[in-house]
Amino acid sequence: MPNQLPSFIDRRALLGLGAGAAALAAWPAWAQGDRPVRFILPISAGSGVDAIVRAATVALGKAFGQPVVVENQPGAGGITGTSTVVKAVPDGFTLGMVSNNHVINPAVFRKMPFDPIADVTPISVVGATPLVLAVNPKLPAKNVKELVALLRAKPEGYNYASSGNGTIIHLAGEMFMDEAGVKARHIPYKGTGPMVTDMIAGQVEMGVVALPAVQPHLKSGALRAIGLCGPARSPAAPEMPTIAEQGLPNYVVEGWFAVIGPAKMQAAEVQRVHDAVAAAFASAEVREAMDKQGNLIKPTTPEQAAAYFRSEAARYAALVKKANVVLE
Numbered sequence: 001m002p003n004q005l006p007s008f009i010d011r012r013a014l015l016g017l018g019a020g021a022a023a024l025a026a027w028p029a030w031a032q033g034d035r036p037v038r039f040i041l042p043i044s045a046g047s048g049v050d051a052i053v054r055a056a057t058v059a060l061g062k063a064f065g066q067p068v069v070v071e072n073q074p075g076a077g078g079i080t081g082t083s084t085v086v087k088a089v090p091d092g093f094t095l096g097m098v099s100n101n102h103v104i105n106p107a108v109f110r111k112m113p114f115d116p117i118a119d120v121t122p123i124s125v126v127g128a129t130p131l132v133l134a135v136n137p138k139l140p141a142k143n144v145k146e147l148v149a150l151l152r153a154k155p156e157g158y159n160y161a162s163s164g165n166g167t168i169i170h171l172a173g174e175m176f177m178d179e180a181g182v183k184a185r186h187i188p189y190k191g192t193g194p195m196v197t198d199m200i201a202g203q204v205e206m207g208v209v210a211l212p213a214v215q216p217h218l219k220s221g222a223l224r225a226i227g228l229c230g231p232a233r234s235p236a237a238p239e240m241p242t243i244a245e246q247g248l249p250n251y252v253v254e255g256w257f258a259v260i261g262p263a264k265m266q267a268a269e270v271q272r273v274h275d276a277v278a279a280a281f282a283s284a285e286v287r288e289a290m291d292k293q294g295n296l297i298k299p300t301t302p303e304q305a306a307a308y309f310r311s312e313a314a315r316y317a318a319l320v321k322k323a324n325v326v327l328e
Contacts, residue, residue, distance in 0.1 A: 036067040038088075040096040042081025044074045044191075048129055048210050048293075049257050053097050055289035056280050063276035066093075077105050077166065079113065082260075086114045090121065090262040092269045097126075099257050100168035103313040107320035108166035117313060121261040122305035123274050126281055127290065127297040129255035130236070131172055131229040133243060134214055135206040136199055137221060144180075144246035147206070147226055151182035160184045161195045161207035166325050169195075171316060172208040172229055172253045174323040176243070179251045199223060210255055211236060212294040230254040236294035256312075258305055270302050 037060070043049050053070055061068045073081030078101045088094035102116050114120075133147075139158075141147035151158060160177075162170035165188045177183060187204050189195040192213055198204050200222045208229060215236065217223040227243040228234055231252045243251045259277050261270070278299045280286060290297050300308065 034067065035093060036069040037061075037064050037092070038094045039068055039070045040081050040084050040094065041070060041072050042074060042078035042096065042098060042102075043072065045072045047192075048212065048255070049097055049099055051293060052126075052257055052290070052295060055293070056286045059280035059283040059286045060276065062283075063279040077101050077109070077164075079105060079109070082116070082120075083113055085260060085262055086119045088262045090265040090269070092261065092265065092273050094262065095123070095273065096120075096260045097257055098260055100255060100312065100316070101166075102258070102260075103309055104166060104168065104171065104316045104320070106313065107317040108325050117306075117309055119263050121263055121265040121270055122302055122309055123259040123261055123270060124277050124302065125256055125258040125300045125305045125308050126277065127257060127295055127299070128230065129257070129293075129295050130211040130234040131169075131208050131254055132211045132214065132218075132237075132240070133172075133176060133206065133208050133226040133229060134199065134218065134223045135226055136202045136204075137224045138202055139205050139224075141226065142224065143241075144227055144243055144248060148180045148182055151177075151180070151184060156183045156185055158184045158206065159187045159204040161187050161189060161199055161204040163192045163195050163209075164188050164190060166320070168253070168255055169208050170325070171319055171323070173206075174325075175253055175319060176208070176229075176248075176251060178319075178322065179248045196223075208253075210294075215294065234294060234296075235291070258309075274302055 039053055041050055041053060050072060057068050057070060073084055078098060082096055082098060082102065085094055085096035106112050106116060135141060141150050160173045162173055164170065192209060195207055196209060196214060199207055200217060211234060214223055218225050225240050227246050228240050229243055233240060233242060261273060281297050281299060287297060
């Protein structure tokens with residue numbers, strides 16, 4: 001079975017959140033001033049991860065007891081912004097929010113300026129964004145069985161879109177083709193916006209995309225959902241079945257987002273930052289915002305986050321090799 005985002009809903013988690021206030025009270029005196037905590041986002045403003053962090057900014061500021069400044073530094077599949085985090089002083093004042101691409105990049109880029117495992121300190125895999133396989137409604141397929149039948153009847157006669165080569169959206173499409181034993185032509189776009197626009201226009205027949213990005217189009221009928229890509233149905237769309245429950249039980253993939261710091265952070269600093277992040281994302285206002293976006297909040301410990309990074313990196317490396325996706 002493929003890896004799934006680990007659950008953190010257990011006794012240890014509850015005790016950890018409960019201890020958050022005590023840990024924050026121990027935040028050293030030098031951290032009590034007006035020096036802001038920098039949150040580096042290696043993606044553009046308006047993206048899914050950007051919306052997540054900005055929705056939590058006020059709660060994060062309260063939890064840290066410090067102002068929080070969000071900085072977008074997009075470029076090179078997330079490498080540009082994450083490089084800033086990697087080079088920062090490991091004092092807890094420079095953090096980053098990364099997603100699946102953080103551990104995918106080593107497999108798709110020939111050269112990396114840093115090691116996404118060794119050169120960062122994982123703080124927490126905070127949660128997940130459900131992905132959905134959607135099609136243009138003119139395509140005569142309403143479920144996985146019908147879509148697979150179409151693709152098998154006309155190998156490579158259909159196109160699937162992605163937000164770019166080597167992205168989680170691309171690999172999720174490749175994973176579907178591999179699990180179903182079918183083929184379709186990959187059409188990469190420069191971002192989710194133009195990809196969705198062409199799916200609606202019928203320029204491409206299908207694609208995997210984050211549920212929050214296309215839910216209005218699914219409700220209006222501009223696009224049709226084939227199934228959710230994650231391990232379970234989404235509270236944001238409980239009527240939508242997963243692809244796994246429609247006959248492809250090993251097909252499980254979802255977008256995730258995680259907080260990182262530079263390497264060599266002291267254990268006490270890691271715990272303080274983790275507790276602040278956990279407290280912020282446990283707040284009612286942040287959970288309400290995440291529910292509206294369709295995101296699931298299930299924070300991990302730093303140890304769980306580190307293990308998850310390693311397992312996801314291995315998983316995607318194997319998929320990238322099979323799909324022969326290599327960027328310069």
